[in-house]
Amino acid sequence: MPDNTSGEPMEFFIDMQRCIGCNACEMACAECETNGQESMIHIHYVDRPFSVQTTVQVCMHCEEPACANVCPADAITLGADGIVHTAKTSHCIGCSNCVLACPFGVPKKSDTKELMMKCNMCYDRTSVGKKPMCATVCPSQALYFGTRTEIAEKRPNSIPVNHFGFGNENVKTKVNIMMPKGYSFLKVK
Amino acid sequence: MLKHLHSLNRKAAVNGLIATALTIALVFIGSRNLQNFDPALIGYLAGTVFAVFGVTYRYSVWIQRPATQLYWKRSLQFLFSKSFITYSLLGLKLVFQNLLIQKFIFKRGTTRWIGHMLFAMGCLLGFAITLPLTFGWIHFEFKPGDTMNYYAHFFGFEMGGFELGSLMAFMAFHGLVFAAIMVTAGVVMIIRRRLTDGGLIATQTFEFDWIPLFLLLGIALTGIGIAFDYTYLQGRTYQFMAIFHAMTVILFLLYLPYGKFFHIFQRLAQLGAILYRTEGQKRGMAICPHTKEPFASQLHIDDLKQVSRDMGFDFTLEDGSNYLDLSPEGKRSTLAKAHMKVREEGGGFFG
Numbered sequence: 001m002p003d004n005t006s007g008e009p010m011e012f013f014i015d016m017q018r019c020i021g022c023n024a025c026e027m028a029c030a031e032c033e034t035n036g037q038e039s040m041i042h043i044h045y046v047d048r049p050f051s052v053q054t055t056v057q058v059c060m061h062c063e064e065p066a067c068a069n070v071c072p073a074d075a076i077t078l079g080a081d082g083i084v085h086t087a088k089t090s091h092c093i094g095c096s097n098c099v100l101a102c103p104f105g106v107p108k109k110s111d112t113k114e115l116m117m118k119c120n121m122c123y124d125r126t127s128v129g130k131k132p133m134c135a136t137v138c139p140s141q142a143l144y145f146g147t148r149t150e151i152a153e154k155r156p157n158s159i160p161v162n163h164f165g166f167g168n169e170n171v172k173t174k175v176n177i178m179m180p181k182g183y184s185f186l187k188v189k
Numbered sequence: 190m191l192k193h194l195h196s197l198n199r200k201a202a203v204n205g206l207i208a209t210a211l212t213i214a215l216v217f218i219g220s221r222n223l224q225n226f227d228p229a230l231i232g233y234l235a236g237t238v239f240a241v242f243g244v245t246y247r248y249s250v251w252i253q254r255p256a257t258q259l260y261w262k263r264s265l266q267f268l269f270s271k272s273f274i275t276y277s278l279l280g281l282k283l284v285f286q287n288l289l290i291q292k293f294i295f296k297r298g299t300t301r302w303i304g305h306m307l308f309a310m311g312c313l314l315g316f317a318i319t320l321p322l323t324f325g326w327i328h329f330e331f332k333p334g335d336t337m338n339y340y341a342h343f344f345g346f347e348m349g350g351f352e353l354g355s356l357m358a359f360m361a362f363h364g365l366v367f368a369a370i371m372v373t374a375g376v377v378m379i380i381r382r383r384l385t386d387g388g389l390i391a392t393q394t395f396e397f398d399w400i401p402l403f404l405l406l407g408i409a410l411t412g413i414g415i416a417f418d419y420t421y422l423q424g425r426t427y428q429f430m431a432i433f434h435a436m437t438v439i440l441f442l443l444y445l446p447y448g449k450f451f452h453i454f455q456r457l458a459q460l461g462a463i464l465y466r467t468e469g470q471k472r473g474m475a476i477c478p479h480t481k482e483p484f485a486s487q488l489h490i491d492d493l494k495q496v497s498r499d500m501g502f503d504f505t506l507e508d509g510s511n512y513l514d515l516s517p518e519g520k521r522s523t524l525a526k527a528h529m530k531v532r533e534e535g536g537g538f539f540g
Contacts, residue, residue, distance in 0.1 A: 055524070095260065124387050179528070186531060
């Protein structure tokens, strides 16, 4: 999805240290038409007894998505544009495999609807060159959607990283997390 | 051609051939050696036999996938355990709740549920009438000297009769018309939704979401057209309606194993998933090391570790534990803490 003016690709950049826990993204997310008016974003305290730090999480859109691979019903698809789509309503059997296998803890499951739902980067908007709802309202720019040139100007001491380590598993994503310059990989655990 | 044969899944192909042979055998048995088979329906029979092979083949390939195989095996294991009676009753309840009245779709939206129910029940009624007719299992006939009563035969055995012109006769002869009206109404409701919902407009595809609707609409409208033609037009458009109807039905049967309609056969797995969840909760819950709260059954977590390994993912940590032991919230918090640590090392929380 290129920027309309420069032609440079638009990307998603997250910096959870900038999250102030205002929940504006949560409200905006519920306006996304692909979610059916349900908020898919995760925002919560990291470790409330010890800290007031909050974190925000959208789908990272993995290049090799664990959620789609462990789905027994072929309900989750990876688009040619790298977007990992939410479960097809006709196929999802509500087993929760995706919810439990996602290393970023993203998919949500509704027990009554027997359906998994997750962020699909506001596909109704981003597929036509608009910004995702959450990124348009985030006051601290913990969620930012724009070009690499723009983010480099705004965060001169940071660099986008999309390689993550979870034990022996290395995951590459479409969405970036902003890290101090010099890093190219985030070992989560 | 041979190259393509080599790429076939052998187990699935064998299952497909067995199912096809069984269907053909049942056609011979049910129609009393084709005595009661209607040759006008040969095209429909060929399409159905192909669909039987295709559905069985795809289903067999599908249940060989690690995640699907696990649910398949576990469902049978739990069903045929000492809790057989409990799980059989649960299974019956779920068949009614999830397959017949489709409660879960009602929770996803009322209009959606009404539309889906209309065409699902219309299709079910249509299949219940047409399949036995196509296979020659059912046929109707008069008895010598009695032209006022029509007698139904199933597998060659007389099942009862009804008087021509009676309510029963009207219902029997118009069953497919009722089914077609239900399908048309349901499809129109769903088409309206697909044309007005912004989310669906962005994500739908022609081959997956629209072709099934066009096929159902084509079948239903030409089906109604046949009845309309012989009732009001003295058969003037019969050729067109009958040929177009046969074409749409056969296309539907060819599409059945590959497209969206395959979810009809996959839906049964939902019952297995609920049974799995019930048994898992009974056996004990996994506690997240971060939130200290139960979040899924330990059985599910252990099975998922194996399935993810089978799919090429290794979430084993340095201490031998597994990243999948964390709940979704635990995973998000762990990521945030790792990010904060890196920021601290970088000398500033914001860059």
